[in-house]
Structure formats: C-alpha cells, structure tokens
Amino acid sequence: MRVQKELSFRKAMAVNKVVVFKRGFTYPICPRCQVTLEREYVHYCDRCGQCLCWSGFSKAEIVKKF
Numbered sequence: 416m417r418v419q420k421e422l423s424f425r426k427a428m429a430v431n432k433v434v435v436f437k438r439g440f441t442y443p444i445c446p447r448c449q450v451t452l453e454r455e456y457v458h459y460c461d462r463c464g465q466c467l468c469w470s471g472f473s474k475a476e477i478v479k480k481f
C-alpha cells in the first residue's frame with residue numbers, strides 16, 4: 416500500500432481548478448492538497464510534491480475568492 420501511495424505522487428494529476436482573486440490574480444490549485452500554487456506550469460506542487468499535469472488547464476474550473 417505504501418508503495419502505491421508513493422507512486423501516485425509521481426503519476427501526474429491534472430490541474431483542473433484555478434482561483435481568481437478580486438484584483439484579477441489567478442492561481443492554480445493543487446489537485447492533491449488543494450493549496451494555491453504560486454506559479455502556473457510548475458512540474459511539482461511545492462507543498463506536497465504531487466506531479467502535475469497542465470494539459471487540461473485551459474478548461475479548468477474557476478473558483479472565485481474575494
């Protein structure tokens with residue numbers, strides 16, 4: 416089980432949510448730990464190390480935060 420969990424971090428997860436703040440700043444959200452990523456198109460989440468896939472990012476769901 417432990418091995419499977421480690422492998423799941425290496426398998427890319429699609430980034431499918433983006434937060435839009437009031438001033439127009441947008442931040443993608445890590446699909447694993449839900450933290451906002453500081454930059455787009457990074458290969459790994461800074462926080463949890465999840466490998467990220469950006470192929471569907473243009474269709475990401477927009478989550479507004481004000």
Ligand SMILES: [Zn+2]
Pocket residue numbers: 445446447448449450460461462463464465
């Ligand atoms: Zn993460």
